[in-house]
Amino acid sequence: MAASIEIPLSGGDVTEGVVRVGDTVRRPLGPQSPAVHGLLRHLEDVGFDGAPRVLGVDGRGREVLSWVPGETPRRPLPAYAVSDEALAGVARLLRRYHDAVEGYGLAEGAPWDTAASNLDGEPELIGHCDVTPENVVFRGGVVCGLIDFDLARPTTRLYDVVTALRHWAPVADPADRDWRLYGVDVGRRMRLFSDAYGLDRATRGELLTASRVRFERSYRAMEWRAEQYGGGWARMWHGGAGARIRRAQDWLERNWDELDACL
Ligand SMILES: Nc1ncnc2c1ncn2[C@@H]1O[C@H](COP(=O)(O)OP(=O)(O)O)[C@@H](O)[C@H]1O
Numbered sequence: 475m476a477a478s479i480e481i482p483l484s485g486g487d488v489t490e491g492v493v494r495v496g497d498t499v500r501r502p503l504g505p506q507s508p509a510v511h512g513l514l515r516h517l518e519d520v521g522f523d524g525a526p527r528v529l530g531v532d533g534r535g536r537e538v539l540s541w542v543p544g545e546t547p548r549r550p551l552p553a554y555a556v557s558d559e560a561l562a563g564v565a566r567l568l569r570r571y572h573d574a575v576e577g578y579g580l581a582e583g584a585p586w587d588t589a590a591s592n593l594d595g596e597p598e599l600i601g602h603c604d605v606t607p608e609n610v611v612f613r614g615g616v617v618c619g620l621i622d623f624d625l626a627r628p629t630t631r632l633y634d635v636v637t638a639l640r641h642w643a644p645v646a647d648p649a650d651r652d653w654r655l656y657g658v659d660v661g662r663r664m665r666l667f668s669d670a671y672g673l674d675r676a677t678r679g680e681l682l683t684a685s686r687v688r689f690e691r692s693y694r695a696m697e698w699r700a701e702q703y704g705g706g707w708a709r710m711w712h713g714g715a716g717a718r719i720r721r722a723q724d725w726l727e728r729n730w731d732e733l734d735a736c737l
């Protein structure tokens with residue numbers, strides 16, 4: 475591919491102006507970017523291969539990251555992205571990421587994007603905090619990388635797992651799920667994810683309560699981001715993101731005992 479051709483990348487909802495140039499990705503810098511770059515450099519230093527490398531800032535003031543070869547699932551989700559193997563692969567990748575980031579100082583890189591506040595309890599590590607299908611790279615149908623660390627911040631392993639499960643189990647009203655996930659057994663998928671991650675018993679017991687807290691927090695955080703940042707955040711909010719969270723909360727409460735029994 476000619477090194478100067480810019481191909482727009484529209485997978486995510488939020489960041490405008492993400493482009494691919496050759497084997498690199500160019501993204502606008504934000505207040506959190508220095509912190510994110512420190513994190514990505516740490517991941518490179520410890521040999522974690524499932525994240526982009528920071529290559530610098532280009533002449534137009536954009537961050538330059540390495541292109542992670544493969545594909546990120548689009549909606550409607552392809553069959554490979556909803557398989558048990560994919561779910562377990564995401565869990566194992568998140569675990570590897572957590573183990574790789576554990577030694578990284580929590581105060582090292584601030585400011586992080588902490589609009590989601592810190593109801594997570596005493597932070598243990600820098601979580602990715604946005605493990606959606608659009609932010610996971612597959613190669614040949616196999617999970618191989620995490621991208622888009624813009625929402626990374628100090629949190630707990632539990633809350634990062636809860637965020638991933640929100641999208642991957644998914645903890646959502648069936649009406650709001652991708653069609654291939656409409657009728658899945660969410661409790662079984664939560665257990666499969668927890669097993670593949672290696673979540674200990676005690677933490678597993680906190681999953682549902684943490685999901686409840688997280689929904690309330692992300693409702694407020696998304697509303698706040700839509701007001702403060704506008705752009706893609708406002709589009710998501712006015713496109714019904716808040717109502718989807720409310721429906722997911724109701725679904726969680728209605729199915730609590732059944733999910734609890736699975737975990
Ligand atoms: N380093 C990368 N390697 C491979 N694909 C990428 C990379 N960065 C972005 N992409 C692609 O571009 C899309 C949008 O980029 P992303 O950084 O997730 O922006 P947003 O903040 O809008 O979610 C992703 O879903 C993915 O398809």
Ligand SMILES: [Mg+2]
Nearest residue numbers: 486608609622
């Ligand atoms: Mg993204």
